[in-house]
Amino acid sequence: MNSPTLTDARLELITAARHFYQQGWMVGTAGNLSARLSDGSFWITASGKSKGELAIDDFVRVYPDGKVEQPTKDSKPSAETAIHQVIYNLFPQATSCYHVHSVEANLVSRFVNEDALPLPPLEMLKGLGVWEENPDCVMPIFANHLEVQQIATEIKTRFSNTPPQLPALLIRDHGVTVWAASSTEARNYIELVEYIFRYMVAAQRVFGKEMG
Protein backbone atom coordinates (compact mmCIF):
# COMPACT_ATOMS: atom_id res chain seq x y z
CA MET A 1 0.00 0.00 0.00
CA ASN A 2 1.32 3.52 -0.83
CA SER A 3 0.97 6.12 1.88
CA PRO A 4 -0.65 9.38 0.74
CA THR A 5 1.42 12.56 0.28
CA LEU A 6 0.15 16.14 0.33
CA THR A 7 0.09 16.23 -3.47
CA ASP A 8 -1.26 12.73 -3.94
CA ALA A 9 -3.46 12.77 -7.05
CA ARG A 10 -5.85 10.36 -5.33
CA LEU A 11 -6.90 13.10 -2.90
CA GLU A 12 -8.07 15.26 -5.81
CA LEU A 13 -10.01 12.30 -7.20
CA ILE A 14 -11.70 11.66 -3.84
CA THR A 15 -12.76 15.33 -3.62
CA ALA A 16 -14.02 15.39 -7.22
CA ALA A 17 -15.97 12.14 -6.80
CA ARG A 18 -17.64 13.42 -3.63
CA HIS A 19 -18.63 16.61 -5.45
CA PHE A 20 -20.03 14.68 -8.44
CA TYR A 21 -21.84 12.32 -6.05
CA GLN A 22 -23.48 15.34 -4.40
CA GLN A 23 -24.67 16.53 -7.83
CA GLY A 24 -26.27 13.11 -8.45
CA TRP A 25 -23.80 12.27 -11.23
CA MET A 26 -21.93 9.45 -9.41
CA VAL A 27 -24.69 7.78 -7.45
CA GLY A 28 -23.94 4.40 -5.91
CA THR A 29 -20.94 2.89 -7.67
CA ALA A 30 -21.50 4.78 -10.95
CA GLY A 31 -18.64 6.44 -12.80
CA ASN A 32 -14.87 6.28 -12.60
CA LEU A 33 -12.08 8.87 -12.34
CA SER A 34 -8.39 8.67 -13.14
CA ALA A 35 -5.25 10.81 -12.90
CA ARG A 36 -2.10 10.23 -14.95
CA LEU A 37 1.28 10.69 -13.29
CA SER A 38 4.59 11.83 -14.78
CA ASP A 39 5.84 8.24 -15.28
CA GLY A 40 2.87 7.49 -17.57
CA SER A 41 1.05 5.34 -15.01
CA PHE A 42 -2.38 6.41 -13.75
CA TRP A 43 -4.45 6.06 -10.62
CA ILE A 44 -8.00 4.92 -11.31
CA THR A 45 -10.92 4.20 -9.02
CA ALA A 46 -11.17 0.54 -8.11
CA SER A 47 -14.23 -1.18 -9.53
CA GLY A 48 -17.49 -1.17 -7.62
CA LYS A 49 -16.62 1.41 -4.93
CA SER A 50 -19.22 3.86 -3.60
CA LYS A 51 -18.10 7.04 -5.31
CA GLY A 52 -19.49 9.36 -2.63
CA GLU A 53 -17.20 7.90 0.03
CA LEU A 54 -13.92 6.92 -1.60
CA ALA A 55 -10.87 6.34 0.59
CA ILE A 56 -7.18 6.46 -0.33
CA ASP A 57 -7.07 2.69 -0.83
CA ASP A 58 -9.98 2.67 -3.26
CA PHE A 59 -7.63 3.22 -6.22
CA VAL A 60 -5.55 0.99 -8.42
CA ARG A 61 -2.41 2.06 -10.27
CA VAL A 62 -2.17 1.03 -13.91
CA TYR A 63 1.19 1.20 -15.72
CA PRO A 64 1.77 1.79 -19.46
CA ASP A 65 2.78 -1.87 -19.91
CA GLY A 66 -0.56 -2.95 -18.43
CA LYS A 67 0.85 -3.92 -15.04
CA VAL A 68 -1.62 -3.23 -12.23
CA GLU A 69 -0.74 -2.35 -8.63
CA GLN A 70 -3.58 -3.10 -6.20
CA PRO A 71 -3.75 -1.81 -2.60
CA THR A 72 -5.48 -5.06 -1.57
CA LYS A 73 -5.78 -8.27 -3.51
CA ASP A 74 -9.55 -8.02 -3.90
CA SER A 75 -9.45 -4.54 -5.49
CA LYS A 76 -9.69 -4.53 -9.26
CA PRO A 77 -9.31 -1.60 -11.64
CA SER A 78 -12.50 0.05 -12.89
CA ALA A 79 -14.37 -2.08 -15.41
CA GLU A 80 -13.95 0.89 -17.77
CA THR A 81 -10.16 1.18 -17.49
CA ALA A 82 -9.77 0.38 -21.21
CA ILE A 83 -11.54 3.66 -22.07
CA HIS A 84 -9.15 5.68 -19.85
CA GLN A 85 -6.18 3.89 -21.45
CA VAL A 86 -7.38 4.76 -24.95
CA ILE A 87 -7.98 8.40 -24.00
CA TYR A 88 -4.50 8.75 -22.46
CA ASN A 89 -2.92 7.16 -25.54
CA LEU A 90 -4.84 9.39 -27.95
CA PHE A 91 -4.33 12.64 -26.02
CA PRO A 92 -0.79 12.97 -24.63
CA GLN A 93 -1.62 16.26 -22.85
CA ALA A 94 -4.41 14.64 -20.82
CA THR A 95 -3.62 13.98 -17.17
CA SER A 96 -7.20 13.55 -15.96
CA CYS A 97 -10.05 11.47 -17.33
CA TYR A 98 -13.45 11.66 -15.62
CA HIS A 99 -16.56 9.61 -16.37
CA VAL A 100 -19.94 10.23 -14.71
CA HIS A 101 -23.52 9.03 -15.16
CA SER A 102 -26.21 11.72 -15.12
CA VAL A 103 -29.89 11.46 -16.01
CA GLU A 104 -29.49 14.33 -18.49
CA ALA A 105 -26.53 12.73 -20.29
CA ASN A 106 -28.66 9.65 -20.87
CA LEU A 107 -31.67 11.67 -22.05
CA VAL A 108 -29.70 13.73 -24.57
CA SER A 109 -27.91 10.62 -25.86
CA ARG A 110 -31.37 9.59 -27.16
CA PHE A 111 -32.11 12.93 -28.87
CA VAL A 112 -30.51 11.62 -32.08
CA ASN A 113 -30.07 8.20 -33.65
CA GLU A 114 -26.78 9.21 -35.26
CA ASP A 115 -23.33 8.91 -33.69
CA ALA A 116 -22.94 12.64 -32.95
CA LEU A 117 -25.05 15.00 -30.84
CA PRO A 118 -25.41 18.56 -32.20
CA LEU A 119 -24.88 21.04 -29.37
CA PRO A 120 -26.63 24.42 -28.99
CA PRO A 121 -24.25 27.36 -29.65
CA LEU A 122 -24.05 28.32 -25.98
CA GLU A 123 -21.45 30.67 -24.51
CA MET A 124 -20.51 27.78 -22.18
CA LEU A 125 -18.74 26.08 -25.12
CA LYS A 126 -15.89 28.57 -24.69
CA GLY A 127 -15.11 26.82 -21.40
CA LEU A 128 -14.58 23.66 -23.44
CA GLY A 129 -12.18 25.41 -25.83
CA VAL A 130 -14.59 26.41 -28.63
CA TRP A 131 -13.99 30.12 -29.33
CA GLU A 132 -16.26 30.70 -32.33
CA GLU A 133 -19.35 32.77 -32.99
CA ASN A 134 -22.39 30.48 -33.33
CA PRO A 135 -20.27 27.33 -33.23
CA ASP A 136 -21.44 24.28 -35.14
CA CYS A 137 -20.38 21.74 -32.60
CA VAL A 138 -21.16 18.07 -32.03
CA MET A 139 -20.34 15.65 -29.24
CA PRO A 140 -19.46 12.12 -30.44
CA ILE A 141 -21.78 9.34 -29.26
CA PHE A 142 -20.66 5.72 -28.91
CA ALA A 143 -22.80 2.61 -28.49
CA ASN A 144 -22.85 1.10 -25.01
CA HIS A 145 -21.48 -2.39 -25.65
CA LEU A 146 -21.43 -4.89 -22.81
CA GLU A 147 -17.81 -5.56 -23.74
CA VAL A 148 -16.07 -2.34 -22.62
CA GLN A 149 -13.04 -3.15 -24.76
CA GLN A 150 -15.30 -2.82 -27.82
CA ILE A 151 -16.31 0.71 -26.76
CA ALA A 152 -12.63 1.57 -26.27
CA THR A 153 -11.70 0.18 -29.69
CA GLU A 154 -14.47 2.18 -31.38
CA ILE A 155 -13.29 5.37 -29.62
CA LYS A 156 -9.73 4.72 -30.78
CA THR A 157 -10.75 4.03 -34.37
CA ARG A 158 -13.10 6.99 -34.70
CA PHE A 159 -10.90 9.55 -32.95
CA SER A 160 -7.80 8.43 -34.90
CA ASN A 161 -9.67 9.31 -38.11
CA THR A 162 -11.76 12.23 -36.86
CA PRO A 163 -10.45 14.07 -33.79
CA PRO A 164 -13.32 15.33 -31.61
CA GLN A 165 -14.14 19.06 -31.49
CA LEU A 166 -14.43 18.90 -27.70
CA PRO A 167 -12.58 16.97 -24.98
CA ALA A 168 -15.73 14.93 -24.31
CA LEU A 169 -17.66 11.90 -25.54
CA LEU A 170 -21.01 10.34 -24.73
CA ILE A 171 -21.78 6.65 -24.41
CA ARG A 172 -25.47 6.18 -25.23
CA ASP A 173 -27.69 5.31 -22.24
CA HIS A 174 -24.58 5.29 -20.06
CA GLY A 175 -22.76 8.58 -19.39
CA VAL A 176 -20.20 11.16 -20.39
CA THR A 177 -16.38 11.07 -20.32
CA VAL A 178 -14.09 14.12 -20.40
CA TRP A 179 -10.31 14.49 -20.42
CA ALA A 180 -8.11 17.45 -19.55
CA ALA A 181 -4.61 18.65 -18.76
CA SER A 182 -5.39 19.09 -15.05
CA SER A 183 -7.85 17.87 -12.43
CA THR A 184 -9.37 21.37 -12.09
CA GLU A 185 -9.95 21.55 -15.84
CA ALA A 186 -11.50 18.07 -15.92
CA ARG A 187 -13.88 18.99 -13.10
CA ASN A 188 -14.85 22.19 -14.96
CA TYR A 189 -15.42 20.21 -18.15
CA ILE A 190 -17.77 17.80 -16.39
CA GLU A 191 -19.73 20.74 -14.93
CA LEU A 192 -19.87 22.50 -18.32
CA VAL A 193 -21.05 19.48 -20.31
CA GLU A 194 -23.62 18.67 -17.65
CA TYR A 195 -24.89 22.30 -17.83
CA ILE A 196 -25.23 21.93 -21.62
CA PHE A 197 -27.14 18.65 -21.22
CA ARG A 198 -29.48 20.23 -18.62
CA TYR A 199 -30.07 23.14 -20.98
CA MET A 200 -30.89 20.76 -23.86
CA VAL A 201 -33.37 18.79 -21.76
CA ALA A 202 -35.01 22.03 -20.53
CA ALA A 203 -35.09 23.49 -24.05
CA GLN A 204 -36.81 20.37 -25.31
CA ARG A 205 -39.53 20.86 -22.67
CA VAL A 206 -39.88 24.60 -23.35
CA PHE A 207 -39.61 24.66 -27.15
CA GLY A 208 -40.79 21.10 -27.86
CA LYS A 209 -37.76 20.29 -30.00
CA GLU A 210 -34.13 19.54 -29.53
CA MET A 211 -31.98 22.67 -29.48
CA GLY A 212 -28.87 21.33 -31.16
Ligand SMILES: CSCCC(=O)C(=O)COP(=O)(O)O
Ligand atom coordinates in the same frame (compact mmCIF):
# COMPACT_ATOMS: atom_id res chain seq x y z
C1 LIG B 1 -23.78 1.10 -11.63
S1 LIG B 1 -22.39 1.55 -12.52
C2 LIG B 1 -22.10 0.30 -13.76
C3 LIG B 1 -20.68 0.27 -14.27
C4 LIG B 1 -20.26 1.62 -14.79
O1 LIG B 1 -20.75 2.04 -15.83
C5 LIG B 1 -19.36 2.49 -14.06
O2 LIG B 1 -19.12 3.61 -14.47
C6 LIG B 1 -18.71 2.06 -12.79
O3 LIG B 1 -17.92 0.93 -13.00
P1 LIG B 1 -16.58 0.72 -12.11
O4 LIG B 1 -16.10 -0.65 -12.48
O5 LIG B 1 -15.63 1.81 -12.49
O6 LIG B 1 -16.99 0.85 -10.67
Ligand SMILES: [Zn+2]
Ligand atom coordinates in the same frame (compact mmCIF):
# COMPACT_ATOMS: atom_id res chain seq x y z
ZN1 LIG C 1 -19.84 4.01 -16.54
